[in-house]
Amino acid sequence: QQPVQSPQAVILREGEDAVINCSSSKALYSVHWYRQKHGEAPVFLMILLKGGEQKGHEKISASFNEKKQQSSLYLTASQLSYSGTYFCGTEEAAGNKLTFGGGTRVLVKP
């Protein structure tokens, strides 16, 4: 039932780019992205809705392929502050339960 994220971990140098993927076997209404820093609660980054609405955050953007039930998160020109674990969450219907993937650990080095 959980969406599947890949890769499980990625190490970047400051300024490099990375892509995190999220896929589901279910038809989706929305995809959420959250970032969790060590010892802290997950924090909302963005929502992508069925129908193509996208909301970006700083130099982090995302896409949602409704036909394939896949979403990708793009970390562009990464900064040290981008380090953390990224989770995608999926909803099958508006206001429905939110199910998360296994997470992707991102480490950005100087």
Add this chain to the structure above:
Amino acid sequence: DVKVTQSSRYLVKRTGEKVFLECVQDMDHENMFWYRQDPGLGLRLIYFSYDVKMKEKGDIPEGYSVSREKKERFSLILESASTNQTSMYLCASSLGEGPGTEAFFGQGTRLTVV
């Protein structure tokens, strides 16, 4: 700011004890969630509530129950705690109305069952 408050940051309980984890949100949100976070397994949904006294099982409900008597409070109950329930537990809430609303998380409760 939305605030989701979990009653304890750290909890140590004995095997077989009945354990209550409490979560309160202050923004009149319809939806509340309980997740369990384990290394390599991400956030796994235990239970979801979309209204007072309404609940729905998540992916791993076995060994857990929930209670939502008031809109702002969502409790997770371990009827008889076992060592395999040692984990980080996260509560979250969301507005629940309208297209795609973000979830707000509490700081988590790290439960150790000995």
